Amino acid sequence: MRRILILNPKGGCGKSTLASNLASYYSQAGTPVQLVDFDPQGSSMDWLAVRPASAAPIHGALANEEDFMVPHGQGVMILDAPAGVHGKRLKRYVKMAQTLLIPVLPSPIDMRASAKYIEELLLVGRVNKEKTRVAVLANRVRENTLIYHSLERFLAALEIPFLTHLRDSQNYIRAAEQGLGIFELPPSQTEVDREQWQPILDWLASKQSLPTGS
Ligand SMILES: Nc1ncnc2c1ncn2[C@@H]1O[C@H](COP(=O)(O)OP(=O)(O)O)[C@@H](O)[C@H]1O
Ligand SMILES: [Mg+2]
Numbered sequence: 001m002r003r004i005l006i007l008n009p010k011g012g013c014g015k016s017t018l019a020s021n022l023a024s025y026y027s028q029a030g031t032p033v034q035l036v037d038f039d040p041q042g043s044s045m046d047w048l049a050v051r052p053a054s055a056a057p058i059h060g061a062l063a064n065e066e067d068f069m070v071p072h073g074q075g076v077m078i079l080d081a082p083a084g085v086h087g088k089r090l091k092r093y094v095k096m097a098q099t100l101l102i103p104v105l106p107s108p109i110d111m112r113a114s115a116k117y118i119e120e121l122l123l124v125g126r127v128n129k130e131k132t133r134v135a136v137l138a139n140r141v142r143e144n145t146l147i148y149h150s151l152e153r154f155l156a157a158l159e160i161p162f163l164t165h166l167r168d169s170q171n172y173i174r175a176a177e178q179g180l181g182i183f184e185l186p187p188s189q190t191e192v193d194r195e196q197w198q199p200i201l202d203w204l205a206s207k208q209s210l211p212t213g214s
Contacts (some may be wrong), residue, residue, distance in 0.1 A: 005097035009117040011083035014103040014139035018042035019080035024181025028054035032075030039082040051179030095123040100134040106151040130213040138165035164199040
């Protein structure tokens with residue numbers, strides 16, 4: 001089963017937003033989706049709880065990293081990590097998925113924390129191309145701000161792919177309130193967001209996001 005883990009050292013950077021929008025994207029495309037929430041706050045499960053019965057189905061579960069067993073079967077599993085997993089716990093998380101996605105906010109604190117985290121991932125988490133692929137993206141971006149330009153330079157200088165930036169948009173809030181993703185809102189209203197998501201979807205659909213040893 002395809003497993004995609006969303007993680008970041010800090011809360012509030014958009015992990016659950018990414019996880020739920022990815023789950024919504026795959027489900028409306030007809031792919032069987034499981035959304036696994038490791039965060040005791042349970043944001044992803046709260047989102048799923050308000051998802052309308054008429055929307056494409058997503059199977060959800062709250063999980064504990066110590067009990068997690070890699071599943072077999074078809075489809076995609078989206079894993080929503082809690083903030084700030086380090087050391088041994090981080091290693092355990094990294095082993096759960098073939099692909100890691102790291103959202104970073106345009107803020108100096110978030111950027112510094114993410115730089116250290118990526119270093120830790122590569123060293124402690126032993127992330128390497130044979131076993132795990134990782135990419136970053138910028139979230140809640142207001143274009144043409146100085147801080148966004150420095151985030152862009154920072155992300156581009158990393159040794160891992162910088163996929164895209166997602167703008168700060170009420171569409172994410174509106175979709176989340178209804179248990180939906182932006183791909184389930186009217187295209188006319190979400191055109192820009194869909195375009196910004198495309199590089200994520202393309203990367204996830206390509207071999208570039210799969211470990212060479214898989
Ligand atoms: N691109 C975005 N535009 C607007 N609001 C966003 C965006 N990404 C996340 N948010 C909002 O920011 C808050 C934190 O996001 P969340 O996904 O819960 O972060 P995390 O899971 O990393 O703690 C939520 O209220 C969410 O709706
Ligand atoms: Mg969360």
